[in-house]
Amino acid sequence: MIQLGKLFKDYGSGTSIGPVDLEIPPGGVTALVGPNGAGKSTLLTMMGRLLGPDAGTVVIGGHDVTTTHPRKLATVVSTLRQENHFTARLTVRQLVALGRFPYTRGRINREDERIISESIEFFDLGSLQNRYLDQLSGGQRQRAYVAMVLCQETDYLLLDEPLNNLDMRHSVHMMHHLRRVADELGRTVLIVLHDVNFASHYSDWICAVKEGKVVEFGTPEEIMTDETLTRVFETPVTCHDGPSGRLAVYY
Amino acid sequence: MPDTATHDAAVPPALHHDTAREGFAAFISPAHRRRYWIALVCLLLVGLAFCLGILAWDNPLPFGTRGFWRIAESRATSVVVIAIVAVSQAMATVAFQTAANNRIITPSIMGFESLYVLIQTSVVYFLGAVGVTAIQGLPQYAMQVGLMVLFALGLYGWLLSGKYGNVQIMLLIGIVLGGGLGSVSTFMQRLLAPSDFDVLSARLFGSVSNADASYFPLAVPLCALATVALYLHSRKLNILSLGKDVTTNLGLKHRRELMLTLFWVSVLMAVSTSLIGPMTFLGFLVAILAYQFSDTYDHRYVFPMAVLIGFAVLAGAYFLLKNVFYAEGAVSIIIELVGGTVFLVVILRRGRL
Ligand SMILES: Nc1ncnc2c1ncn2[C@@H]1O[C@H](COP(=O)(O)OP(=O)(O)O)[C@@H](O)[C@H]1O
Ligand SMILES: [Mg+2]
Numbered sequence: 289m290i291q292l293g294k295l296f297k298d299y300g301s302g303t304s305i306g307p308v309d310l311e312i313p314p315g316g317v318t319a320l321v322g323p324n325g326a327g328k329s330t331l332l333t334m335m336g337r338l339l340g341p342d343a344g345t346v347v348i349g350g351h352d353v354t355t356t357h358p359r360k361l362a363t364v365v366s367t368l369r370q371e372n373h374f375t376a377r378l379t380v381r382q383l384v385a386l387g388r389f390p391y392t393r394g395r396i397n398r399e400d401e402r403i404i405s406e407s408i409e410f411f412d413l414g415s416l417q418n419r420y421l422d423q424l425s426g427g428q429r430q431r432a433y434v435a436m437v438l439c440q441e442t443d444y445l446l447l448d449e450p451l452n453n454l455d456m457r458h459s460v461h462m463m464h465h466l467r468r469v470a471d472e473l474g475r476t477v478l479i480v481l482h483d484v485n486f487a488s489h490y491s492d493w494i495c496a497v498k499e500g501k502v503v504e505f506g507t508p509e510e511i512m513t514d515e516t517l518t519r520v521f522e523t524p525v526t527c528h529d530g531p532s533g534r535l536a537v538y539y
Numbered sequence: 540m541p542d543t544a545t546h547d548a549a550v551p552p553a554l555h556h557d558t559a560r561e562g563f564a565a566f567i568s569p570a571h572r573r574r575y576w577i578a579l580v581c582l583l584l585v586g587l588a589f590c591l592g593i594l595a596w597d598n599p600l601p602f603g604t605r606g607f608w609r610i611a612e613s614r615a616t617s618v619v620v621i622a623i624v625a626v627s628q629a630m631a632t633v634a635f636q637t638a639a640n641n642r643i644i645t646p647s648i649m650g651f652e653s654l655y656v657l658i659q660t661s662v663v664y665f666l667g668a669v670g671v672t673a674i675q676g677l678p679q680y681a682m683q684v685g686l687m688v689l690f691a692l693g694l695y696g697w698l699l700s701g702k703y704g705n706v707q708i709m710l711l712i713g714i715v716l717g718g719g720l721g722s723v724s725t726f727m728q729r730l731l732a733p734s735d736f737d738v739l740s741a742r743l744f745g746s747v748s749n750a751d752a753s754y755f756p757l758a759v760p761l762c763a764l765a766t767v768a769l770y771l772h773s774r775k776l777n778i779l780s781l782g783k784d785v786t787t788n789l790g791l792k793h794r795r796e797l798m799l800t801l802f803w804v805s806v807l808m809a810v811s812t813s814l815i816g817p818m819t820f821l822g823f824l825v826a827i828l829a830y831q832f833s834d835t836y837d838h839r840y841v842f843p844m845a846v847l848i849g850f851a852v853l854a855g856a857y858f859l860l861k862n863v864f865y866a867e868g869a870v871s872i873i874i875e876l877v878g879g880t881v882f883l884v885v886i887l888r889r890g891r892l
Pocket of ligand 2: 328370
């Protein structure tokens with residue numbers, strides 16, 4: 289379970305996020321949706337202790353993120369930011385292998401190798417594993433980042449728009465995999481999604497954020513209504529029953 | 540995971556074994572690894588050759604006689620100085636660039652050299668030319684090193700601890716402060732008598748002959764200690780080079796690692812600068828060549844490469860200038876000249892940093 293207590297961030301000059309009180313149930317996939325600038329990334333990075341809040345608490349799986357030992361926490365929660373840029377020149381495999389650092393402190397053993405290979409194969413990166421990151425397309429790079437976070441084998445995965453740059457096939461593939469990570473391994477996945485239809489189909493819970501506040505939290509059936517989506521996204525949305533869950537149409 | 544299992548089964552065991560081995564390698568292929576070791580051994584040989592050259596070349600007495608060894612011994616001081624400076628500048632620059640996540644800056648622009656210049660200038664300004672002799676000696680050297688480390692720690696600590704403290708702001712303020720200290724020194728130099736200025740400018744010129752063997756009891760252990768500490772820190776530096784977010788995500792305390800790295804960097808910079816004076820371009824050149832030659836992100840391999848390059852470059856420049864051009868004082872000029880050219884060639888050929 290992820291518990292946010294009065295979580296608040298003040299960016300100054302009138303922009304502030306929160307205070308947010310929220311409980312995200314353990315297991316399953318929770319999607320964070322909302323318009324640009326709503327505060328999704330801010331909330332996610334505060335949960336993943338990459339950004340210090342100005343007030344409030346984050347407790348993940350019983351661990352308070354500000355007081356738990358960082359090394360322990362790194363085996364409980366892993367976070368992928370929306371933007372990633374590295375000065376060091378790494379290959380895909382070297383990057384993914386870094387995900388094992390909390391366990392190995394940089395000394396990779398055979399079991400780690402197996403986990404690394406699995407993550408790489410899973411994201412279709414086998415043939416690219418010895419390529420440098422700067423020799424990949426945006427989508428391929430994005431998959432490598434997610435593979436790295438997965439390789440960290442944490443109970444909680446926080447992903448900020450991991451479908452960025454991905455084509456249809458890889459988007460579906462990634463959501464499919466995250467679904468299985470949740471269902472088969474019992475992990476908790478919190479994911480920022482751009483496309484509400486992906487949220488509707490693949491998540492157990494949808495959390496709608498707007499102007500720095502959580503305005504809705506519920507199952508896809510509860511959230512995927514004309515009224516709610518129109519209000520959250522401030523654009524006319526109609527919802528229809530599709531062949532596999534509700535579909536939002538907004539164009 | 541059924542998908543992966545079937546995939547694994549489809550891969551021939553030998554092949555699978557190979558891919559598994561590559562993961563813990565710092566190099567992308569055995570060929571890269573081989574190239575690395577060849578380059579390292581070549582540099583070692585070149586370094587040794589220059590070292591021998593400095594000791595034995597143009598020695599007027601026949602090889603093996605007692606007089607020969609006495610002359611070689613006196614020249615050994617230069618070799619030790621070159622070694623200290625090469626190791627310090629190489630380790631410090633690589634570690635600093637990693638901490639700062641930036642491969643075009645060096646610790647010397649962060650105010651170290653300006654502080655050195657300011658200390659030297661103030662002494663001459665307030666005490667006159669005799670002051671220069673007054674700041675030579677082991678205790679004075681220790682004080683100068685201590686002052687520079689304190690300055691650096693104060694600066695880094697202050698800049699990284701605030702709410703908005705981040706590496707970029709630290710760099711910016713460091714550079715501005717360095718510039719400020721530099722201007723103060725320049726102003727004081729304007730007011731000096733020409734003869735005092737002469738004495739001072741000899742000190743401010745990065746030169747192996749500035750060094751004094753009596754500093755070794757402090758310089759050698761400090762340099763060794765910092766080098767070992769940074770080398771043992773390699774695996775963490777590999778993570779640190781990916782920036783604050785990845786570092787935190789992987790369970791390291793970013794600010795702690797950063798301060799620790801910067802502490803050892805400042806020790807090395809202080810040891811080197813106080814020993815021979817400013818060497819702005821050496822670290823820069825060495826680091827860029829080390830990345831180029833080692834072709835890995837892994838500091839366990841980049842560090843030794845950088846150190847050997849530093850030694851070969853510095854010893855080579857010293858040897859050539861001393862024996863071919865009879866101008867051993869101009870080592871820093873030659874390094875900046877050659878270094879700048881090599882740097883440009885590397886950048887233009889690779890099209891990236
Ligand atoms: N570092 C920052 N400094 C100042 N304002 C910021 C910063 N990061 C984000 N903001 C502001 O905070 C708000 C929320 O941003 P963000 O969390 O990135 O939104 P989202 O991810 O939902 O698009 C936006 O208005 C944005 O302009
Ligand atoms: Mg965002």
